[in-house]
Amino acid sequence: MTCIDYISRLPEAGELPFPRTLVLLGATGSIGTSALAVIEAHPDKFRVLGLAGARNVERLARQAARHRPPFLAVLDEERAAALKSLLPAGYAPEILTGPAGYATIAALPAAQVVLSAMVGAAGLESTLAAVQAGKVVALANKESLVLAGDLIRAAARASGAVILPVDSEHNALFQAMAGHGSHALRRLILTASGGPFRDKDRAFLDAVTPAQALKHPNWSMGAKISIDSATLMNKGLEVIEACHLYGLPVEMVDVLVHPQSIVHSLAEFEDGSQLAHLGPPDMRIAIAYCLAHPHRLALDNATLSLASLGSLTFATPDVEKFPCLQLAMDAAAVMTASGSPTEHGHAAGNGACVVLNAANEVAVAAFLDGRCRFLDIARLVEAAVASWRRTGPFGPLDLQAILTLDADARALAARCLDLLPACLPTGMPE
Ligand code: NDP
Ligand code: MG
Numbered sequence: 277m278t279c280i281d282y283i284s285r286l287p288e289a290g291e292l293p294f295p296r297t298l299v300l301l302g303a304t305g306s307i308g309t310s311a312l313a314v315i316e317a318h319p320d321k322f323r324v325l326g327l328a329g330a331r332n333v334e335r336l337a338r339q340a341a342r343h344r345p346p347f348l349a350v351l352d353e354e355r356a357a358a359l360k361s362l363l364p365a366g367y368a369p370e371i372l373t374g375p376a377g378y379a380t381i382a383a384l385p386a387a388q389v390v391l392s393a394m395v396g397a398a399g400l401e402s403t404l405a406a407v408q409a410g411k412v413v414a415l416a417n418k419e420s421l422v423l424a425g426d427l428i429r430a431a432a433r434a435s436g437a438v439i440l441p442v443d444s445e446h447n448a449l450f451q452a453m454a455g456h457g458s459h460a461l462r463r464l465i466l467t468a469s470g471g472p473f474r475d476k477d478r479a480f481l482d483a484v485t486p487a488q489a490l491k492h493p494n495w496s497m498g499a500k501i502s503i504d505s506a507t508l509m510n511k512g513l514e515v516i517e518a519c520h521l522y523g524l525p526v527e528m529v530d531v532l533v534h535p536q537s538i539v540h541s542l543a544e545f546e547d548g549s550q551l552a553h554l555g556p557p558d559m560r561i562a563i564a565y566c567l568a569h570p571h572r573l574a575l576d577n578a579t580l581s582l583a584s585l586g587s588l589t590f591a592t593p594d595v596e597k598f599p600c601l602q603l604a605m606d607a608a609a610v611m612t613a614s615g616s617p618t619e620h621g622h623a624a625g626n627g628a629c630v631v632l633n634a635a636n637e638v639a640v641a642a643f644l645d646g647r648c649r650f651l652d653i654a655r656l657v658e659a660a661v662a663s664w665r666r667t668g669p670f671g672p673l674d675l676q677a678i679l680t681l682d683a684d685a686r687a688l689a690a691r692c693l694d695l696l697p698a699c700l701p702t703g704m705p706e
Contacts, residue, residue, distance in 0.1 A: 280453060280461055281523035281616060283425075284407075284432035284439040287569055292388055292412065294321045298567070299347070299381055301402050302393030304329035304336050306498045307416045307442065307559060311391050312339060314564045318573055326381040328372075328402070330394070331355060337362035345369060347384060349377045378402035383409035389567060392417040393442070395500050396637050397682055400424055404675070410435035414566035416442035418517045422633045424678055425520030426621030439521070440566040445514055446521055447562035448540030448553030460546035464518050467534040467541050468593060469494050471506040474535060478597060484650040486643060494537040494557045503640045504600075507653050508593065512604020516629055519608055523616040526608035531601065533591040538580065556580045599654040600636070603661060607632045621672040627664055630678055634685035635660035635692075642693050652696055659692050660685050 298315070302308045308329075315322045326347035329336035333355050340348055341364050349372040350356050356371045363369070372380050375398075382390050382402040390406040391414045392399055399417035404424065406413045408431045415421070421428060432439055441447050445466045453461075472491050473481055489506040490499060497505070504510035511531050518529045532542075537557040542550045555561050556577055564573040582588075595602040607628035614623035639656040642648040648656070664685070669677060 280456065280459075283429050283521045283523070284437055287412065287438040287440070290570065294568075295323050296321065296567070297323045297325045297386055297388045298391065299326035299328070299384060299387040299389075299406075300324065300391045300393065301328045301378060301382060301399065301406075302391070302395065302417070303327040303339055304332040305393055305395060306496065306501075307393035307563065308391070309335075309339075310559050311393065311414075311563045311567065312343075314560050314567060314573065314575070315343075317576070318568075321568065321573070325387050326384060328378055328381050328394070330398075333359040333362060340369065341367070347372065347381050349373065349381045375401050379405035382406040383411070385409075387411060389414060391442070391563070391567070392420065395419075395498055397423055397633060400678075401675075404428060404431060407431045407437040407439065408435055410437045412438045412440065412569075414440050414442050414563070416563075418443055418513050419633055419637075421517045421520045422513050422629050423626070423682065424675065425516070426617055426626060426672060427675060427678075429520065429523075429617060430619075430621065440569055441517075441521060442559075442562050442566050443514060443517060444557075444559060444562050445541040446517060447565060449518070449522075449543055451553045451565065452541070452543045452551040456543070456545070456551075461522075461524075461528070462544045462546050462548075463528045463530055464522065464524065465530045465532050465542040465544060465550070466511060466514055466518060467532050467537070467539050467590075468508065468511040469505065469537045470533040470535050470591075470593070471508060471598075473506055474533065478651070481597070482649060482651050486646065489643070489650060493535070495559070497559075499644060500637070500640055503643060503653070504636070507600040507650070508595075508598035509600035509604060509636050509653070509657075511593070512601045512608075513633070515605055516608045516611070519612050520617075525612040525615050526605060529608075531593050533593050534588065536585065536588050538582075538585065538588055554580065554582075600657060603654065603657050604629075604632060607661060623671070625669070625671040625673055626678075627669055627673060627681060628661055630673070630681045631660050631664040631685040632657055634682045635689040638686050638689035638693065648693060648696055652693075655696075656689050656692050660689050663688055 324343040328349035393416040403420040639653040
């Protein structure tokens with residue numbers, strides 16, 4: 277029998293009164309702008325204390341002019357100066373910069389809820405800062421759990437932070453499992469749309485262009501997660517995310533292809549019951565659920581009509597065609613080999629997951645720049661993880677060791693990239 281060991285203490289009903297004071301990390305991205313749409317639809321419920329972006333200072337300036345938070349953060353001093361010049365007269369927030377600035381804004385004493393929605397490993401340190409400061413963390417940045425789930429679990433236990441999953445599958449599971457804290461769980465089933473190339477063959481995949489890969493059939497998302505959805509690496513990262521959120525070995529997390537993206541995930545219990553969460557593919561639902569938890573906010577989305585849809589379909593994922601999913605499941609298996617995390621983290625450590633994520637970020641950026649082909653993404657990740665299997669480091673890693681391994685794996689992936697044959701996708705200038 278497996279009891280659910282959620283990553284943080286579960287939030288108590290009505291703990292945080294409204295209006296809640298929010299900091300949004302990754303405010304200028306897809307999740308960040310959807311979060312602001314939720315906040316703007318419920319102005320009596322939220323106060324924006326801080327907004328962090330990176331390079332899109334024009335968008336950040338517009339958001340800041342509307343919400344007037346006393347704190348902003350951007351990537352560097354140059355962007356800070358540009359941002360300052362775009363702000364309305366009479367409004368002079370404190371502008372923080374770089375990873376240290378992001379960590380500061382994430383841990384502001386007055387912040388009650390922190391949305392972690394930066395993309396990639398860049399979100400790790402600010403997420404950890406928010407968790408260490410004991411915040412309610414609405415977590416979209418799945419990469420921070422992939423890199424450092426054990427550290428985040430330990431930090432949440434120490435600080436009393438509450439982690440609420442924004443990722444739609446994990447949010448679905450969180451909702452489906454509400455009230456089942458001590459019941460026996462058999463497995464979690466993460467649904468996957470299958471991405472834009474679900475029905476395509478390998479020859480097609482070999483010639484895929486960035487523009488084709490960016491066109492997700494159901495969701496509108498940032499570039500990196502859109503490519504991850506096309507390779508199914510996103511689902512692999514989500515399997516690792518689920519292992520950390522619920523303290524489960526990878527054998528208890530399954531993936532089910534569901535092209536309509538209506539059933540967002542399912543939890544199966546020992547009596548054979550499967551509890552699912554359904555809804556339209558709209559990230560505002562998961563975001564609002566986290567920002568207002570345990571309350572629900574009204575949203576102006578279309579009502580889901582199952583009668584109009586007529587049928588929902590499901591299939592097993594094809595890991596031969598989409599090897600990134602298998603690579604991520606293998607990395608999760610290395611990490612969770614010793615079962616649920618102990619007080620000191622997973623005994624086998626998360627080195628494989630760190631390397632997998634780093635190589636994937638390098639490969640996705642290269643694919644988007646036309647420097648490698650779609651199928652090279654999996655090849656680069658596989659090469660990097662194979663190298664780690666020979667050299668380690670093995671065992672639990674602290675933050676510094678994770679950051680070092682991340683940097684080393686990026687350097688290795690960049691070298692592998694240079695060794696690829698001339699490889700621009702068909703249809704792009706040679
Ligand atoms: P976007 O690419 O749309 O936005 C990314 C955000 O991160 C932007 O605000 C960007 O700033 C900021 N950013 C980029 N680089 C850095 C950096 N080096 N340091 C700090 N901030 C940086 O991504 P999404 O909103 O799509 O995704 C964000 C996270 O949420 C990802 O981890 C993703 O996996 C997860 N997620 C997203 C979903 C979605 O529907 N979009 C669904 C589920 C999870 P700027 O633009 O100003 O440069
Ligand atoms: Mg998801």
